[in-house]
Amino acid sequence: MDATSLPFSPAAERNRGPILAALQALLPARARVLEIAAGTGQHAAHFAAAQPGWRWLPTEADERLHGTIAARSAALAQVEPPQRLDVRHWPAGGAVGAASAFDAVYCANLLHISPWATTPALMAGAAWVLRPGGLLVVYGPFLRGDGTDAPSNLAFDADLRARDPAWGVRLLRQVLAEAGAAGLQALPPQEMPANNLLLAWRRPGAGDLSG
Numbered sequence: 556m557d558a559t560s561l562p563f564s565p566a567a568e569r570n571r572g573p574i575l576a577a578l579q580a581l582l583p584a585r586a587r588v589l590e591i592a593a594g595t596g597q598h599a600a601h602f603a604a605a606q607p608g609w610r611w612l613p614t615e616a617d618e619r620l621h622g623t624i625a626a627r628s629a630a631l632a633q634v635e636p637p638q639r640l641d642v643r644h645w646p647a648g649g650a651v652g653a654a655s656a657f658d659a660v661y662c663a664n665l666l667h668i669s670p671w672a673t674t675p676a677l678m679a680g681a682a683w684v685l686r687p688g689g690l691l692v693v694y695g696p697f698l699r700g701d702g703t704d705a706p707s708n709l710a711f712d713a714d715l716r717a718r719d720p721a722w723g724v725r726l727l728r729q730v731l732a733e734a735g736a737a738g739l740q741a742l743p744p745q746e747m748p749a750n751n752l753l754l755a756w757r758r759p760g761a762g763d764l765s766g
C-alpha cells in the first residue's frame with residue numbers, strides 16, 4: 556500500500572522530531588526497543604529510519620492497525636513485525652513478555668486515552684521486560700494539579716472525560732508513584748512542545764543505559 560493512503564496522525568508527524576531528539580539523548584546507538592501502543596506506526600518508522608541501530612518491536616492492542624504499522628516500516632529491516640499487546644493483559648513469555656529482553660520501552664500518548672489501570676500495568680510490565688539499567692520512556696500530556704497547568708491540557712482533560720469517564724490526562728505525581736511502586740527510578744521530566752512531557756525511568760541494576 557502507498558504510504559500516503561495509510562491511516563495518519565497529524566500529531567505524530569508534529570511531535571516525532573522533538574521525541575526523536577530526546578530519545579537520541581537517552582538511548583545508545585544500538586538498542587532493542589519495545590514500543591507500546593504504536594498506533595499508525597509513524598513513530599516506529601521515523602525513529603528506526605533515523606537510528607538503524609535501534610531494533611524496534613512495535614506493539615499495538617488494536618490489531619486492525621498492524622497492517623498499517625507493517626506497511627510504514629516495510630523497507631526497514633530493523634523494525635520487526637508488529638505484535639498484539641494490550642498492556643492490561645501483559646502475557647508472560649513470547650517476545651513481549653520475556654524478562655529482561657529490552658534495552659528500552661517506549662510509549663506515547665496512551666495513558667490519558669485508556670483507563671487508569673493501564674498506568675500501573677505499563678509500569679509493572681516495563682519493569683519486567685526491561686533489562687537492569689534499561690529505560691522506560693513515556694510521552695504525552697500530564698497534569699501537575701497545582702494551578703500551573705496549561706489551559707489547553709485542562710480543556711483536553713475535560714474533553715477526554717466527556718468522551719469516556721475512564722479516560723483523562725493523568726496527574727504526574729500519581730504516574731510517578733506507580734512507577735516507583737514498580738521499582739523504577741525516575742529521571743527528570745523533560746518539557747516538550749505543546750505542553751507535553753517526556754518521562755523516563757530506569758530499571759535499577761548493573762549496566763546503566765546512557766546515550
Ligand SMILES: C[S@@+](CC[C@H](N)C(=O)[O-])C[C@H]1O[C@@H](n2cnc3c(N)ncnc32)[C@H](O)[C@@H]1O
Nearest residue numbers: 567592593594616617640641642643663664669
Ligand atoms: C492516541 S493513540 C497513540 C498512538 C501513537 N503512540 C502515537 O503517539 O501516535 C493511542 C493508542 O493506544 C492504543 N491502546 C489503547 N489501549 C491500549 C492498551 N491497553 N494496550 C496497548 N495499546 C492500547 C490504541 O489502540 C491507540 O492506537
